[in-house]
Amino acid sequence: MTVDSETRENAESKALSGVTVLVVEDERSDAELVLRQIQRLGGSGLHTDTVQGARELLTKRSIDLVVLDRMLAGSEHGLDLLTWFGEIEMSAPPVLIASRLATSDDHILGLELGADDYIDKPFDPRELTARVKALLRRAEAQRSPLSVIVWGPLEVRSINQVALWHGERISMRPQSFAVLNMLAGLKGEYLSRASLWREVWKKNKALPPQDTVINTEISRLRSSLKDLPNGPRIIAEELGFRLVIKE
Numbered sequence: 359m360t361v362d363s364e365t366r367e368n369a370e371s372k373a374l375s376g377v378t379v380l381v382v383e384d385e386r387s388d389a390e391l392v393l394r395q396i397q398r399l400g401g402s403g404l405h406t407d408t409v410q411g412a413r414e415l416l417t418k419r420s421i422d423l424v425v426l427d428r429m430l431a432g433s434e435h436g437l438d439l440l441t442w443f444g445e446i447e448m449s450a451p452p453v454l455i456a457s458r459l460a461t462s463d464d465h466i467l468g469l470e471l472g473a474d475d476y477i478d479k480p481f482d483p484r485e486l487t488a489r490v491k492a493l494l495r496r497a498e499a500q501r502s503p504l505s506v507i508v509w510g511p512l513e514v515r516s517i518n519q520v521a522l523w524h525g526e527r528i529s530m531r532p533q534s535f536a537v538l539n540m541l542a543g544l545k546g547e548y549l550s551r552a553s554l555w556r557e558v559w560k561k562n563k564a565l566p567p568q569d570t571v572i573n574t575e576i577s578r579l580r581s582s583l584k585d586l587p588n589g590p591r592i593i594a595e596e597l598g599f600r601l602v603i604k605e
């Protein structure tokens with residue numbers, strides 16, 4: 359083993375240090391696979407095979423991320439947990455659905471009900487790892503937003519809700535600023551509609567994401583950015599958005 363590869367392996371073994379992942383899965387082999395990956399990265403894993411068990415753990419323990427199967431033991435299925443998240447006051451951790459229900463409609467339903475990402479079974483453990491890391495990065499950016507985000511010529515100041523491009527102030531509505539602040543904090547990474555809805559429209563988080571409301575605000579933000587020289591662009595993907603800056 360070379361020094362570089364050993365260094366990478368050591369860093370990998372600490373990638374999830376201090377992170378607790380709840381695995382909600384009724385197939386033992388699938389649960390063990392996910393738990394092994396979490397532990398290999400230095401994280402802690404909890405396991406339950408029912409929605410009721412998940413509720414109990416989520417109310418008693420500090421959970422950083424949930425890996426959720428849709429088809430579970432008992433009378434409730436995985437999507438019932440997403441519905442519960444929308445009904446309670448506590449802040450929900452990111453949710454990654456891992457399921458054999460793998461059509462586009464399955465993906466859309468899960469994401470619209472509040473899941474942050476969706477991976478089809480059987481999956482490559484490396485892809486699972488990459489998705490878990492990405493979700494945790496997004497959660498950290500949303501949980502502890504920087505008072506000032508600087509990304510190339512873009513500067514976003516959350517304290518006084520000011521956005522600058524090459525030092526010039528960008529005029530926009532407060533709601534548009536909230537959207538820009540979330541997208542800029544992720545610096546080019548994908549943001550799901552569900553996550554955007556929960557954070558920007560918190561009073562309505564019990565409702566599924568309202569596409570018309572989200573699309574209207576995205577259009578307003580685009581209008582605020584369109585005349586900036588070589589300005590940032592919002593890229594719409596099937597179920598979310600990315601902010602892109604040419605550097």
